[in-house]
Amino acid sequence: MGPSPLKNNDETRKEILSAIRDFVPSLNPNNPIFASFHNGQVQNPLGGGSYAFQDDIVGPVLSALVDDEVLEGKRSAAQPRLPTRPIVIHAGLQPNNSPHAGTLVVFCYAFSFARWMCGRMQKMAKDAGFGGKLPAVSVEITFVDTAPVDGKGVTVDGVQYQRAYRLAGPSDFTDDYHAVLRFLSRWSGIPYTAAFQSDFFSGPSIPKILEYILSRHITLGRQLSPKHGVLALRAACPVSGCGLAEKHGLLNTYKGSTITFKCPNHGPHSICVSEPAEAARIEANAPARNLIRSMSHLLDAKAHNVRVTGGDYAGTYQEMFLYRPLAAWSAATRLAVGKTPHILYAPVIVDWSGAKLSKSLYVREGAYDLMKVLGTDGLCSFARLRDHFDDDGSEGLRRIWLEVESWLKNPKKLFRSYSVEYLQRVIFETEKKD
Ligand SMILES: [Zn+2]
Numbered sequence: 001m002g003p004s005p006l007k008n009n010d011e012t013r014k015e016i017l018s019a020i021r022d023f024v025p026s027l028n029p030n031n032p033i034f035a036s037f038h039n040g041q042v043q044n045p046l047g048g049g050s051y052a053f054q055d056d057i058v059g060p061v062l063s064a065l066v067d068d069e070v071l072e073g074k075r076s077a078a079q080p081r082l083p084t085r086p087i088v089i090h091a092g093l094q095p096n097n098s099p100h101a102g103t104l105v106v107f108c109y110a111f112s113f114a115r116w117m118c119g120r121m122q123k124m125a126k127d128a129g130f131g132g133k134l135p136a137v138s139v140e141i142t143f144v145d146t147a148p149v150d151g152k153g154v155t156v157d158g159v160q161y162q163r164a165y166r167l168a169g170p171s172d173f174t175d176d177y178h179a180v181l182r183f184l185s186r187w188s189g190i191p192y193t194a195a196f197q198s199d200f201f202s203g204p205s206i207p208k209i210l211e212y213i214l215s216r217h218i219t220l221g222r223q224l225s226p227k228h229g230v231l232a233l234r235a236a237c238p239v240s241g242c243g244l245a246e247k248h249g250l251l252n253t254y255k256g257s258t259i260t261f262k263c264p265n266h267g268p269h270s271i272c273v274s275e276p277a278e279a280a281r282i283e284a285n286a287p288a289r290n291l292i293r294s295m296s297h298l299l300d301a302k303a304h305n306v307r308v309t310g311g312d313y314a315g316t317y318q319e320m321f322l323y324r325p326l327a328a329w330s331a332a333t334r335l336a337v338g339k340t341p342h343i344l345y346a347p348v349i350v351d352w353s354g355a356k357l358s359k360s361l362y363v364r365e366g367a368y369d370l371m372k373v374l375g376t377d378g379l380c381s382f383a384r385l386r387d388h389f390d391d392d393g394s395e396g397l398r399r400i401w402l403e404v405e406s407w408l409k410n411p412k413k414l415f416r417s418y419s420v421e422y423l424q425r426v427i428f429e430t431e432k433k434d
Helices: 010-027 058-071 101-127 174-188 197-201 206-215 217-224 286-299 316-333 359-364 367-374 382-389 394-409 420-428
Strands: 087-093 137-143 154-156 159-162 192-196 253-255 258-263 267-272 304-310 342-346
Touching: 058 101, 058 304, 058 342, 087 101, 101 137, 101 174, 101 304, 101 342, 101 394, 137 174, 137 197, 174 192, 174 382, 174 394, 192 197, 206 217, 206 286, 206 316, 217 286, 217 316, 286 304, 286 316, 382 394, 394 420
Parallel strands: 087 137, 087 304, 137 192, 304 342
Antiparallel strands: 154 159, 253 258, 258 267
16 A cells, blocks of 8 residues: 555645645755745735726826916917926936846836837827827836945945946946847837936036035035935045045035036145046936936926836935935925926836845845746846847847837836846746737
8 A cells, every 4th residue: 555645725735835845945955945835826915006097107207297377378279288398217227247137127107218209208198189299209228337346345434435337337237238128129110329427417407406505514414324424425536647526525515606526636626626637527426417317307308208217216315315305405405496306117027035136145144046047147137138139139128128018009018126036027027929
């Protein structure tokens, strides 16, 4: 008599799963892997944003752009409710690694949203019998080349100084970003431009915005930099071959429209923000950049600006670092009255614990080897995605693109996170699609 056949009941299944759960970590006791189980069912529960925008997100954004034009008194009541100015969809990146799945999702969202906007405007124009010209829609990708280069900074007397990509030379990953952007542009039919920090700080409204910010630097420093309490504005030391910039702005001094920065090697150097050429040299940390960019978008009379960014920036971050300072600015200057930035938040890619997928952390913690074992390493970077499919990167990226397109088609899917395990199934385990 052999062993009795397993009874397929709940109790037996529970025992089997429990035995697997106990066994799997023993495969590699020094660096254990844990098993977890799910039933493969995907829920898209409604609530908050997913409820409010379950049928449509493109229409409400277009309507908000029209409302901006109404506020500016630039529209006649007879026009159909279509924007008249070109629409630019913005996304940004720090070129310190090959783009990982989170960044690729943001880019796909930007191009897909642009494409859906075009389609919607064409339909609205047709329905309204409007034969006029529709506004152009494009994507602008900002390379945050003021991001610090690893290993090029110094700490002197407890103060951190960094060197940025724009002085250290372009990052090794620039080509990967352009490869991704070319594919997305081709698939969406939406043109894109690349911009750099100096382009942004060269904008016509920047000197006025910086003058305002300097005039409120004490309050804004407290608001925008809770850790240090001062504005994190930086400028690279102008001495040839140096380029050090103090990371947190701790030693900056402010007088009128002039900021004086301190280099640990060459002493003080100044920038007058009223001079456009000098203002273009300014660098800012993420919250200050976010605020300055939003102000400049709100003052842009030539285009509508819509930003796509990661969902980890939604909520308290924006309320504290963006909307409060914007409201104070608008009240003090009477600029952009009644207007707020248009920002779309892309779903975050999370690991088993719900933490955002971070390539640098994964590599540092040695979890990357595990991702290779699990077959999810392609989510770590476009370079790995390319290796996984053994091509120019197009197959893996196209699968992410199709997934993001399906979210735009069914917008309730935009207001949630997606796990690495979920993406593994839709990106790596589906049959090659034609
Ligand atoms: Zn210096």
